[in-house]
Amino acid sequence: MPSPLSEPQPAARASVERVHDFAQKLQQPSLWPKVVDYVRWQRAARAAKANGQPAPDLPDLAPLSINLDLTTACNYKCDHCIDWDILNSKVKHEDQELRDSISRMAERGLRSVILIGGGEPTLYPGFVAFVQFLKQLGLAVAVVSNGSRGDRLLQAAPFFGEGDWVRLSLDAGSNDVFRRMHHPSSPSTTLDEICSWMPKIKAVNPALQLGFSFVITWLGGSRGEVKIVENIHEMVMAAKRASDASFDYISFKPFLERQADGAEVMDPAKSAAELRAVIARIQQNLSEARANVRPGFRVLASTNLRVLMNGTWRDYTHQPRVCHMQMLRQVVTPLGTFNCPAHRGVQKAMLGGKELWSVPPAAQHATAKLLGDFDAQHECREVTCLYHATNHWLEELVQADAPLPDAAPGTEQRDWFL
Ligand code: SF4
Numbered sequence: 088m089p090s091p092l093s094e095p096q097p098a099a100r101a102s103v104e105r106v107h108d109f110a111q112k113l114q115q116p117s118l119w120p121k122v123v124d125y126v127r128w129q130r131a132a133r134a135a136k137a138n139g140q141p142a143p144d145l146p147d148l149a150p151l152s153i154n155l156d157l158t159t160a161c162n163y164k165c166d167h168c169i170d171w172d173i174l175n176s177k178v179k180h181e182d183q184e185l186r187d188s189i190s191r192m193a194e195r196g197l198r199s200v201i202l203i204g205g206g207e208p209t210l211y212p213g214f215v216a217f218v219q220f221l222k223q224l225g226l227a228v229a230v231v232s233n234g235s236r237g238d239r240l241l242q243a244a245p246f247f248g249e250g251d252w253v254r255l256s257l258d259a260g261s262n263d264v265f266r267r268m269h270h271p272s273s274p275s276t277t278l279d280e281i282c283s284w285m286p287k288i289k290a291v292n293p294a295l296q297l298g299f300s301f302v303i304t305w306l307g308g309s310r311g312e313v314k315i316v317e318n319i320h321e322m323v324m325a326a327k328r329a330s331d332a333s334f335d336y337i338s339f340k341p342f343l344e345r346q347a348d349g350a351e352v353m354d355p356a357k358s359a360a361e362l363r364a365v366i367a368r369i370q371q372n373l374s375e376a377r378a379n380v381r382p383g384f385r386v387l388a389s390t391n392l393r394v395l396m397n398g399t400w401r402d403y404t405h406q407p408r409v410c411h412m413q414m415l416r417q418v419v420t421p422l423g424t425f426n427c428p429a430h431r432g433v434q435k436a437m438l439g440g441k442e443l444w445s446v447p448p449a450a451q452h453a454t455a456k457l458l459g460d461f462d463a464q465h466e467c468r469e470v471t472c473l474y475h476a477t478n479h480w481l482e483e484l485v486q487a488d489a490p491l492p493d494a495a496p497g498t499e500q501r502d503w504f505l
Contacts, residue, residue, distance in 0.1 A: 109473075111500075112502055113151075116498075149192040149444060154416075154431075157214065157217065161210070162210060185441070191445055202229070208232055222246045227501075231254050253298070254298035255297075260328055264321055302342055303339055319369065338387040407464065409463065426457055430466070
């Protein structure tokens with residue numbers, strides 16, 4: 088059996104985008120000591136259980152990376168929104184309480200924050216000051232935005248550093264499809280207007296990576312009773328637009344759905360023949376897109392799209408019983424703290440309130456409890472989980488007999504987003 092610390096196999100690597108190679112990221116010198124603390128605790132907790140003894144306390148750790156929903160407010164009504172049920176809930180963060188919580192986490196090992204939603208992060212009244220605050224703590228910061236507040240992204244631009252990124256969820260090549268998909272509340276919000284901010288942001292901070300995200304939809308997809316607007320025919324147009332507008336890359340993803348229990352799942356087509364036809368169209372569009380962009384501009388197929396195209400997406404629904412990523416990456420929202428982005432807002436995946444990490448022992452107890460109670464093998468059996476390989480790798484580390492090396496097996500990439 089290969090060592091759990093060896094390089095991933097070539098086949099696995101081909102399916103996974105570098106940004107989703109979390110096992111490699113966790114072996115960086117900057118993150119490895121916390122992984123060792125966690126795995127040693129898991130080993131000790133299982134040994135104690137086997138001997139009928141009480142489990143040791145979780146070490147003084149915090150997640151290494153969080154998704155932080157600054158607000159549930161959104162000024163769009165996207166047909167394909169997977170967070171539809173939790174938007175505009177009127178529940179809010181208290182700014183100082185949130186800052187205290189993040190500071191406590193940073194003292195315990197937090198390295199990166201992705202400002203994202205359930206809600207549009209730039210609508211948070213203190214968005215710009217909050218980015219500045221996170222950078223002052225030395226954290227890596229990323230933003231996933233709908234692009235409607237280019238003015239606020241421009242104001243925040245000077246605070247970002249090397250490795251930070253902003254990705255806009257735009258999903259269209261034309262103003263018409265953009266507006267029919269997203270239903271922005273302001274009539275002046277168009278794809279042209281959003282893209283016009285990008286050269287200004289790049290001029291202020293050329294190091295900030297700008298991404299254009301495109302969730303591919305095709306007829307047959309639905310959210311409840313709402314019909315999805317098709318955009319598969321605009322992939323090439325969107326890539327050209329992104330390339331011309333000073334984005335650094337475009338990333339294509341397949342459409343995900345929320346199932347009845349709240350989990351975010353892939354349900355790509357109603358029949359195998361339909362799926363084959365859709366994949367052929369996507370592959371053709373990807374090739375054409377790559378032929379029509381400026382040198383250096385990247386046209387990316389997301390991990391979910393790669394596994395859909397190579398027919399292995401069902402493999403990613405097989406999780407170990409314990410999801411170890413619950414310790415290493417969590418989701419903080421105004422509605423509470425959750426174990427995973429795929430279960431945002433779902434009661435059984437809730438660790439505690441929004442302020443959970445301002446009281447570290449309570450947060451660690453809640454995390455230890457959910458690590459025991461949440462059966463990922465069952466709860467995530469329909470989720471195409473991007474952390475699938477990393478969870479199996481961590482499980483192998485927990486089960487292996489060999490002592491863990493203190494020296495990090497990997498090289499430093501300064502990429503701390505999980
Ligand atoms: S197994 Fe995957 S989908 Fe399930 S909670 Fe863990 S990271 Fe999330």
